[in-house]
Amino acid sequence: MASHKTHYEDCDILVVGGGMAGTGATFEARHWGRDKKNRLC
Numbered sequence: 001m002a003s004h005k006t007h008y009e010d011c012d013i014l015v016v017g018g019g020m021a022g023t024g025a026t027f028e029a030r031h032w033g034r035d036k037k038n039r040l041c
Contacts (some may be wrong), residue, residue: 012033013029013033017031
């Protein structure tokens with residue numbers, strides 16, 4: 001049986017996936033969330 005560990009990450013926005021949709025979501029999040037911590041996971 002495989003053992004799994006839970007990893008907790010403190011962040012404002014989590015973008016799951018990649019490609020053009022993930023890149024666009026990350027770009028927009030950085031633009032519209034300028035007053036946030038600016039830490040993307």
